[in-house]
Amino acid sequence: xxxxxxxxxxxxxxxxxxxxxxxxxxxxxxxxxxxxxxxxxxxxxxxxxxxxxxxxxxxxxxxxxxxxxxxxxxxxxxxxxxxxxxxxxxxxxxxxxxxxxxxxxxxxxxxxxxxxxxxxxxxxxxxxxxxxxxxxxxxxxxxxxxxxxxx
Numbered sequence: 001x002x003x004x005x006x007x008x009x010x011x012x013x014x015x016x017x018x019x020x021x022x023x024x025x026x027x028x029x030x031x032x033x034x035x036x037x038x039x040x041x042x043x044x045x046x047x048x049x050x051x052x053x054x055x056x057x058x059x060x061x062x063x064x065x066x067x068x069x070x071x072x073x074x075x076x077x078x079x080x081x082x083x084x085x086x087x088x089x090x091x092x093x094x095x096x097x098x099x100x101x102x103x104x105x106x107x108x109x110x111x112x113x114x115x116x117x118x119x120x121x122x123x124x125x126x127x128x129x130x131x132x133x134x135x136x137x138x139x140x141x142x143x144x145x146x147x148x149x150x151x
Contacts, residue, residue, distance in 0.1 A: 028072030043102035
């Protein structure tokens, strides 16, 4: 998948030659659910705690970085590229970001409810206690590969 993308988009790869291979969420079910929203074009943003990147030994994304998003079984499905990044506390999410995440009913209230649950669960699994003051990476992205799913 990466080689085909690199051949079709050599400048994008030259600008950011590395990539991450991962999935959305913290379960097979959630990975498939969120990936489906991305493929359908409804989801063009995601949020993750800085602490989670560090705990996994992953680099924090940067503008232009690539991510091969896998399904819940670990199969690569799409390549996304970061187009906008911001770090801030949980309370700095706004209605526009919640809508771009495309989850649930797309409202800020729904985003807050579900992400409180998610961040609490993921932190507990890593032996941490989550706080609304923890740094979160708010990322907007574009789907760049394969062509039938690209923005």
